[in-house]
Amino acid sequence: MKRFTLLLSTLFMIMTLASCTDKNKAAVNPFFEEWDTPFGVPPFDRIEAAHYMPAFERAMSTHLAEIDAITANADEPTFENTVAAYDDAGRMLSEVSLVFEMVCSADMTPELQAVEERIMPRLSSHRDRIMLDGKLFERVKAVYDRRETLCPDADALRLTEKLYRSFVNAGAELDDAKKERLKQINEELSATSVKYGNNLLAENNAFVLEIDDPADLEGLPVSARETAAETAERMDRSGKWVFTLHKPSLIPFLTYSARRELREKLYTAYLGRAAHGDEHDNRALVNDFIRLRTEKARLLGFDSYAHYVTSEQMSGSPEAVYELLDAVWTPALERAKGELAEMETLFKRDFPDSEFASWDWWYYAEKLRKQNYSLDEEMLRPYFSLENAKNGIFFLANRLYGVTFRPIVAPVYNDECYVYEVIDADRSHLGVLYFDFFPRDGKSGGAWCGYFREQSYKDGERVAPVVGIVCNFTRPTQSTPALLTVDEVETLFHEFGHALHFLFHDVRYRGLSDVEGDFVELPSQIMENWAMQPQMLEHYATHYRNKEVIPQKLVDKLRRSTLFNQGFTTTELVAAALSDMDIHSQTSYEQFDVEAFEKWSMRDKRGLIPQIEPRYRYPYFSHIFDGGYSAGYYFYIWAEVLDKDAFQAFVESGNLFDRKTAQRFRHLLERGGADDGRKLYHDFRGADPDRRAMLLARGLAEPEPESEEEPAPQADTNPSATVAEEFE
């Protein structure tokens, strides 16, 4: 309460001061103006937290007026006056929401948090007001029923069908009492989601491991020590070392710290987030989510929330999802048990009387890797500076698609952002790309890619998207630039794949832009396949000091070790996907103990060994609760079947940078959701996806005995290397 009063009075002060000097500037909300920034990017330098609420208000009422104009139309419903008009409505709301959501995830402040808490339930009821508007649905249905005659072309037909289904799935066919209940559920769900996210954000920053005694740094590489010392300095704890629950701090500690009890302390804190029985506990909220989502699914005629979600995916049903997950689960767990057995030999030498625990896995895996492949992650880091990795993705995009990247000066929401213009092979403007690389207190964990402005068409002209990649990578230290782990490099390739997808979008109707959830990760994951290929490494993996290309010996070691620890990685991933499917497959709700449910789903039913934790536990499984992946964590592995098989198209062409194959893939990217995923994939590959490439890549299937070593694909010899000077 106090904070709020203070905030108001400060704002009042700022506004009064500003009004003395420049009355108009302070009074104008940037969302109420045309943006005269480079390429029309959001004027972040002028947007303040106080601008969002009035902007949302105006955007929502404009949207409602647009919808009213559709329903008030006395003419017979047509594709143009109903479906296309609906598709065009709400542009301002989309503009405000996109900017707001992106900034909230990357740069949260208490002021933004307050706006978020107020606006999320409002947005949910706004959406319901439209989706449950009987008159509007009547018109949409009228077009849908005569779609074969009313729709001018295939895109129009698909848009009509998609729109009709989205109305039905949002409850348009329910009676009034059920509609009312659905509105309440949606509002409650969005409030729950905001609370869950804010609790987690607080919990991510609530615990730190402080080390006073240098002896407790045993085993840690210089980079981890330096980062920890600098973190301590930023927290006014100079002379000490601070490790946090953010991945760039946590993972190196678990991998290298020789102090077992400290590894335990840090990992236990990580696992226990948002489950301490205090005001940031998410366990009751998990119950709320499941109660509300199950009721919602049943209202809409589905057996469970998982049925509801999968009905609109490539998979089509929970059964299809379980079929894939189970096929991976058993061999992955077997492989992980084998890995554990190897590590236990090393472990027992150190601790003959103790049991191997989950906080030991990273440490002994690293030891084993050194022993079996003489490969140490720290040997690789110097070749993977952030700058190099960035050059790598730009190089790849240039070789495949001929696009280039030009740094530009444009408004940013945080000074740590970099901005590039993305230019197509024919020199036309494709869009704008923001990068925001390092962890901050106001930033959510993980990495993601989204957009501040969607690609659309306005008056027949393509409106180019403004895309943002946000990561939590290892920071530079005073003595070195940001040196990434292999995992971080692959993450950058991954997010960049999403960015290319958005940037290439050339979709006529806004309602056709989204793809199925289990298709979303194809464009991103396919890029990871290139990251560690020798033909790529020779172009971007150079030592940050002497610029020497990564030695062949290291590349060979890296190659030989690709299957190393895959049992663990796969088990951890599929465990999370299964625990998500299980919790969302409940057909009726009864209050449950969150930990007991996890134990039943993972340990009792599937035999997950105690030395491995699912990648996420329910109190901090952001993807499935406050993210967009409810009953959808499986999307990653589903899409991996697609991406591994799709990459084979490049391998089979004999050239990893084959322009013709890339051209076909670009077509798939450009279409967005204008066709369904199965068709898009089939058009690209000429066949349905084959699961085998994924199983092989994870070491879960035997290579065919007669197949000889395939000749390594050659890079083409005539690169159009216009890329270097563009982004150096």
Ligand SMILES: [Zn+2]
């Ligand atoms: Zn992704």
